[in-house]
Amino acid sequence: MSDAVRLIEIKEEIHADNDRTAKALRAKLEEKKTFLLNLMSSPGSGKTSTILKTIETLRDRFRFAVLEADIDSTVDAEAVAAVGIPAVQLRTGGFCHLDAAMVTKGLEALDLDALDIVVVENVGNLVCPAEFDTGAVRNAMILSVPEGDDKPLKYPLMFTVSDVLLVNKIDYLPFSNFDLEAMRKRAMKLNPQMEIFEVSARTGQGFEQWASWLAREVSDFLNSAPGASRPAIGKFLSISRC
Amino acid sequence: MHELQITERILDIVLKHAAGQKVDRIVRIHLRIGALSDLEDEWIQRYFDYLSRGTVAENAKLAIVRANAVMRCPSCSSSFEVGREELASAQCPDCGERELELAAGREYLIENMEVL
Ligand SMILES: Nc1nc2c(ncn2[C@@H]2O[C@H](COP(=O)(O)OP(=O)(O)OP(=O)(O)O)[C@@H](O)[C@H]2O)c(=O)[nH]1
Numbered sequence: 001m002s003d004a005v006r007l008i009e010i011k012e013e014i015h016a017d018n019d020r021t022a023k024a025l026r027a028k029l030e031e032k033k034t035f036l037l038n039l040m041s042s043p044g045s046g047k048t049s050t051i052l053k054t055i056e057t058l059r060d061r062f063r064f065a066v067l068e069a070d071i072d073s074t075v076d077a078e079a080v081a082a083v084g085i086p087a088v089q090l091r092t093g094g095f096c097h098l099d100a101a102m103v104t105k106g107l108e109a110l111d112l113d114a115l116d117i118v119v120v121e122n123v124g125n126l127v128c129p130a131e132f133d134t135g136a137v138r139n140a141m142i143l144s145v146p147e148g149d150d151k152p153l154k155y156p157l158m159f160t161v162s163d164v165l166l167v168n169k170i171d172y173l174p175f176s177n178f179d180l181e182a183m184r185k186r187a188m189k190l191n192p193q194m195e196i197f198e199v200s201a202r203t204g205q206g207f208e209q210w211a212s213w214l215a216r217e218v219s220d221f222l223n224s225a226p227g228a229s230r231p232a233i234g235k236f237l238s239i240s241r242c
Numbered sequence: 243m244h245e246l247q248i249t250e251r252i253l254d255i256v257l258k259h260a261a262g263q264k265v266d267r268i269v270r271i272h273l274r275i276g277a278l279s280d281l282e283d284e285w286i287q288r289y290f291d292y293l294s295r296g297t298v299a300e301n302a303k304l305a306i307v308r309a310n311a312v313m314r315c316p317s318c319s320s321s322f323e324v325g326r327e328e329l330a331s332a333q334c335p336d337c338g339e340r341e342l343e344l345a346a347g348r349e350y351l352i353e354n355m356e357v358l
């Protein structure tokens with residue numbers, strides 16, 4: 001009798017804990033009126049450069065801080081601190097992504113009442129960060145021209161959870177076979193609501209358009225009543241029951 | 243990759259459900275993983291074998307079902323399944339709409355487990 005196999009129902013979603021933590025963080029950010037932007041991309045596609053350029057463009061209007069998730073290095077946090085912006089280095093312990101608990105912990109080092117925007121530079125990786133809701137108000141991703149226009153086909157999840165796509169290193173376009181239209185079609189297929197901007201963190205091309213989109217999102221958020229802000233695209237996918 | 247972290251969660255959850263249920267050992271765990279996951283079944287099992295040593299879940303087999311993604315058509319509200327490869331080329335079977343919303347595809351659901 002004791003060797004009869006029994007079935008125990010579980011029905012638990014593995015990401016449920018993280019989704020709860022992310023939700024709690026978003027509620028706190030709404031209360032504190034701090035906009036959290038989660039920036040994701042492959043290594044070297046230009047996250048730090050884009051953050052610096054964005055800060056340069058918008059620092060007169062908003063109070064910024066940055067959370068850096070470099071694996072075992074403080075190089076990026078130092079680059080941000082060098083321009084006079086508060087920067088927190090997260091201890092990711094070699095993790096391939098940030099989760100909501102790590103971001104919550106990192107934010108404890110900042111005075112949210114004195115900040116309008118916190119930008120999270122996620123771990124350089126197009127796969128894992130897409131699976132974990134960080135609690136951000138908006139998800140942004142970068143695809144740089146040298147990486148190729150086929151990336152939406154190879155990393156569909158990243159494209160589906162991002163509210164905005166920055167096609168960076170657009171200054172390389174004349175020297176590459178990157179097909180912007182084909183990439184756009186592939187990305188829009190996965191995520192019709194995604195905003196796409198072509199930028200160069202080197203020349204500053206496209207930063208006006210991207211920065212004005214961001215400024216509008218941040219202003220809407222700062223002026224909205226708690227609970228009234230538009231949900232991020234990524235949250236469509238936080239599936240608890242389907 | 244985060245197979246390790248996912249596997250730790252699976253183990254925590256099954257051990258929690260086994261506790262107090264007079265479980266001698268867990269034989270098989272049924273998981274449903276969405277089409278958008280990039281994790282490899284084989285690696286999840288390998289990490290699980292490593293982490294579960296000395297627990298009632300030692301030697302348990304992970305039975306993983308890959309669920310198709312589900313897309314929803316905003317024009318006519320129909321829902322339909324698509325495989326990972328068709329995600330970027332999907333089209334509504336009812337009205338031909340090409341701008342579709344993804345309704346499911348990234349789940350990691352522990353359905354149930356067989357125990358002795
Ligand atoms: N030509 C060109 N180079 C760029 C552009 N943006 C960034 N780079 C260069 O690309 C390299 C990587 O940029 P980073 O900003 O460090 O990229 P990252 O994504 O933060 O890199 P990791 O943090 O290491 O993942 C640097 O040498 C930048 O100067 C761009 O728009 N055009």
Ligand SMILES: [Mg+2]
Pocket residue numbers: 047048049076121
């Ligand atoms: Mg960087």
Ligand SMILES: [Zn+2]
Pocket residue numbers: 315316317318319320334335336337338339
């Ligand atoms: Zn339709």
